[in-house]
Amino acid sequence: xxxxxxxxxxxxxxxxxxxxxxxxxxxxxxxxxxxxxxxxxxxxxxxxxxxxxxxxxxxxxxxxxxxxxxxxxxxxxxxxxxxxxxxxxxxxxxxxxxxxxxxxxxxxxxxxxxxxxxxxxxxxxxxxxxxxxxxxxxxxxxxxxxxxxxxxxxxxxxxxxxxxxxxxxxxxxxxxxxxxxxxxxxxxxxxxxxxxxxxxxxxxxxxxxxxxxxxxxxxxxxxxxxxxxxxxxxxxxxxxxxxx
Amino acid sequence: xxxxxxxxxxxxxxxxxxxxxxxxxxxxxxxxxxxxxxxxxxxxxxxxxxxxxxxxxxxxxxxxxxxxxxxxxxxxxxxxxxxxxxxxxxxxxxxxxxxxxxxxxxxxxxxxxxxxxxxxxxxxxxxxxxxxxxxxxxxxxxxxxxxxxxxxxxxxxxxxxxxxxxxxxxxxxxxxxxxxxxxxxxxxxxxxxxxxxxxxxxxxxxxxxxxxxxxxxxxxxxxxxxxxxxxxxxxxxxxxxxxxxxxxxxx
Ligand SMILES: Nc1ncnc2c1ncn2[C@@H]1O[C@H](COP(=O)(O)OP(=O)(O)O)[C@@H](O)[C@H]1O
Ligand SMILES: [Mg+2]
Numbered sequence: 001x002x003x004x005x006x007x008x009x010x011x012x013x014x015x016x017x018x019x020x021x022x023x024x025x026x027x028x029x030x031x032x033x034x035x036x037x038x039x040x041x042x043x044x045x046x047x048x049x050x051x052x053x054x055x056x057x058x059x060x061x062x063x064x065x066x067x068x069x070x071x072x073x074x075x076x077x078x079x080x081x082x083x084x085x086x087x088x089x090x091x092x093x094x095x096x097x098x099x100x101x102x103x104x105x106x107x108x109x110x111x112x113x114x115x116x117x118x119x120x121x122x123x124x125x126x127x128x129x130x131x132x133x134x135x136x137x138x139x140x141x142x143x144x145x146x147x148x149x150x151x152x153x154x155x156x157x158x159x160x161x162x163x164x165x166x167x168x169x170x171x172x173x174x175x176x177x178x179x180x181x182x183x184x185x186x187x188x189x190x191x192x193x194x195x196x197x198x199x200x201x202x203x204x205x206x207x208x209x210x211x212x213x214x215x216x217x218x219x220x221x222x223x224x225x226x227x228x229x230x231x232x233x234x235x236x237x238x239x240x241x242x243x244x
Numbered sequence: 245x246x247x248x249x250x251x252x253x254x255x256x257x258x259x260x261x262x263x264x265x266x267x268x269x270x271x272x273x274x275x276x277x278x279x280x281x282x283x284x285x286x287x288x289x290x291x292x293x294x295x296x297x298x299x300x301x302x303x304x305x306x307x308x309x310x311x312x313x314x315x316x317x318x319x320x321x322x323x324x325x326x327x328x329x330x331x332x333x334x335x336x337x338x339x340x341x342x343x344x345x346x347x348x349x350x351x352x353x354x355x356x357x358x359x360x361x362x363x364x365x366x367x368x369x370x371x372x373x374x375x376x377x378x379x380x381x382x383x384x385x386x387x388x389x390x391x392x393x394x395x396x397x398x399x400x401x402x403x404x405x406x407x408x409x410x411x412x413x414x415x416x417x418x419x420x421x422x423x424x425x426x427x428x429x430x431x432x433x434x435x436x437x438x439x440x441x442x443x444x445x446x447x448x449x450x451x452x453x454x455x456x457x458x459x460x461x462x463x464x465x466x467x468x469x470x471x472x473x474x475x476x477x478x479x480x481x482x483x484x485x486x487x488x489x490x491x492x493x494x495x
Contacts, residue, residue, distance in 0.1 A: 081302055082303075149300075150335065150337070151339065151341065152300065153297055153300070153333075153335065153339065154335065154339040154340075154341065155341075156295075156296075156297060156300070157295060157332060157333040157405070158352040158355055158404060158405065158407075159329030159355050159356070159408050160355050164355065168351075169341065173342070243342045243343055243344065243388060244341075244342055244343065
């Protein structure tokens with residue numbers, strides 16, 4: 001019934017993430033990374049290095065998503081609208097979230113494809129955080145804000161504590177929309193990853209029939225996942241009136 | 245009789261705007277106390293002070309004393325939820341959780357800390373009966389309450405409020421969304437409930453207050469103009485404004 005539908009939605013997102021991880025792990029060969037200064041002297045395949053670095057983005061992505069949702073709840077539930085910290089944080093989130101992802105894409109291309117130094121892992125983590133946190137936080141905030149205030153009134157009126165109101169009502173009511181936002185973010189991140197792989201292949205090999213096959217092989221599935229996440233995202237964001 | 249609620253010199257501001265001025269009144273147990281007055285005179289604000297729902301507004305501020313059973317409602321050491329649990333509220337519109345009929349009522353019981361399934365189910369049955377809704381819903385307790393009529397939804401809200409085991413029940417214009425056939429049901433229900441609970445009732449319909457309440461208070465522009473026995477308020481009011489209002493010349 002409705003419960004199972006909700007459960008399906010909750011399970012679908014982690015499963016998609018796991019599928020993605022498994023796919024990347026199985027398809028990509030892992031070279032040894034040492035701290036030589038140029039690709040030529042290291043004599044390793046640039047495409048493989050890019051893939052290793054992309055793998056690194058997955059745990060960062062997961063942490064960034066969790067942090068975003070936590071930020072959204074703290075801001076919406078514990079900081080009142082005239083709280084100083086909130087007045088500082090909120091505009092930043094809005095400004096950062098309006099930066100198009102291509103900007104981060106270009107940064108990512110530099111650190112993933114053209115920078116041979118392994119310290120670029122830190123920079124990559126920053127890029128992922130900047131790409132993910134503002135947008136996820138914003139959409140989670142909107143999801144929480146969209147809940148009719150009267151539901152809170154009704155819950156407080158029967159003696160619920162704040163924690164109870166959040167756990168029993170705010171979370172279940174906003175969950176689908178939050179998950180929708182998360183899917184949207186993941187698809188954005190995947191698109192950036194696909195862009196990086198594309199560039200690394202083009203840099204590595206001259207354009208030929210083989211290159212095209214290589215591109216399709218490497219980023220085809222990634223792009224399919226982008227599509228899948230976008231579809232799931234828009235589906236979840238419709239916020240159907242399920243009972244909880 | 246010692247009053248169950250005592251309010252002394254209550255003032256309320258939303259931001260810079262003063263909404264209530266120097267309200268003082270007592271509410272006696274097991275009676276229906278009605279607040280009447282034209283819309284926007286502060287009726288909702290008064291009753292939301294009594295269960296601290298106004299705290300949810302960022303710019304809310306008040307001065308004065310509100311004592312429930314002699315205890316200051318806003319005192320720090322008092323657990324707000326403990327007190328709020330004793331005071332349950334039914335709103336203008338029926339606000340139901342998106343849960344089944346059964347779960348809506350059971351929620352209040354669970355909030356009180358009751359875990360045993362049969363105990364919860366007994367409470368649900370009992371409260372639905374007290375709210376005169378049992379016969380209508382007993383065969384489909386686990387369906388979506390939005391399929392009920394508005395009046396029945398309001399009764400379900402009453403059942404949910406009863407399941408908190410409150411001492412005080414607050415009704416904020418409970419019939420404003422109901423039609424003429426459903427309004428009397430709620431009014432009779434309130435009459436029966438007053439044997440067990442202290443009831444505070446807000447309405448902007450004069451006649452309804454006259455029918456239902458024992459004590460009536462007239463609010464005008466954030467002032468409590470007059471409070472007294474309903475009969476006295478409606479027949480021999482002491483203030484001009486009250487007289488104008490009850491005779492229909494004002495508001
Ligand atoms: N959250 C709020 N912020 C500012 N003003 C408010 C707020 N809530 C109510 N008011 C004002 O307080 C006055 C009293 O409102 P209310 O208590 O809802 O009146 P009533 O229930 O008698 O119609 C109104 O003028 C309204 O505009
Ligand atoms: Mg009102």
